[in-house]
Amino acid sequence: MMRSLFSAISGLRAHQTWMDVIGNNIANVNTTGFKEGRVRFTDVLYQLIHGAGAPGNNLGGINPEQIGLGASIAAIDTIQTQGALQMTGKPTDLAIQGDGFFIVQDASGNKFYTRDGAFGTDANGDLVNPATGMHVLDASGNTINIPNTIVSFTIDQQGNIVGVDANGNQQQIAQIGLATFANPAGLSKVGQNLFAETPNSGTANAGAPGTNGRGLIASGYLEMSNVDLAQEFTNMILAQRGFQANARTITTSDEMLQELVNLRR
Incomplete structure (x- = not known):
């Protein structure tokens, strides 16, 4: 008993x-x-x-x-698993269709990974997560800056940011990076919609959207909870x-x- x-x-x-x-x-x-x-x-x-x-x-x-x-x-x-996509119409709101995570970096240079693509630009023109202030990284691991000479820009499915200046000239600004992992379930949740790499997740395989199994980018959408x-x-x-x-x-x-x-x- x-x-x-x-x-x-x-x-x-x-x-x-x-x-x-x-x-x-x-x-x-x-x-x-x-x-x-x-x-x-x-x-x-x-x-x-x-x-x-x-x-x-x-x-x-x-x-x-x-x-x-x-x-x-x-x-x-x-x-x-993939969550449903919700249309917002905001160009800097991004969702991933398929595998992968956006790469963001804090002030100390630590990298985190997220499916939350509610991004925006700060006073310096840097593409950031406004809730945390973390910078969004491109496919090469660099921060993304929208020059003040750009009056508008678009983001395509491959994550290419194409800007238009006051004279109507187009220019390639950057390409948003995505990271995949051998075992994404092994990532550690650290709060604020962020994941951190762990020994069982494998190392991040960063690169351009739509390549090596990475998903595509949907601009003007956010991924909802699954x-x-x-x-x-x-x-x-x-x-x-x-x-x-x-x-x-x-x-x-x-x-x-x-x-x-x-x-x-």
Whole structure:
């Protein structure tokens, strides 16, 4: 009975973690470029009561007798599926159709990766993420600057930024870079819609959009969250019922222990 108590406690903890992940997914249902999390459970150590026995003379084999000791979290995966595109009409709002991440750089030179393409230009004409101030990098790893002589510009599917000056002359300004990873699910979420490289994600393979498996750029669009609310609410019900069932196991085990204590009366 004591084993059942501790097994149920492990189940409570696992289902509470699942609910935490579900809550975060639902909270970010309208977060640009957000990628949902998924929880996977695993069973834990088994106590061996009786070992297996091989068949012998006039006697069949014996299966092992084991008692499980609960559940735990096997992994919390990041699901890197494509989110729906939402039209904004703003030229510096960019979405990726396919694989890849925009590359941004902070003031210390640290690089991060994001699917959130809500970009803009600052007072210096640099292409930045206005929420963080991080610079957007081009295909060569350099910051992107729109000269003040440019009166308008467009961004095509290959990420080419073509500007038009006051005389109507066109000029190639830069090409937005994208990075792909051998294992994008191995990236670490660091907040502000940013991912960081980890040993299990592999190193960033940066280059031009539309090359070597990288996606294309859609100007005037943003990628929405890939959270499926119907699935999340279904998972919420499952998590709640799993939590209730484990709580009921604790209650029942307590009642059995109480009966044992009452035997002395």
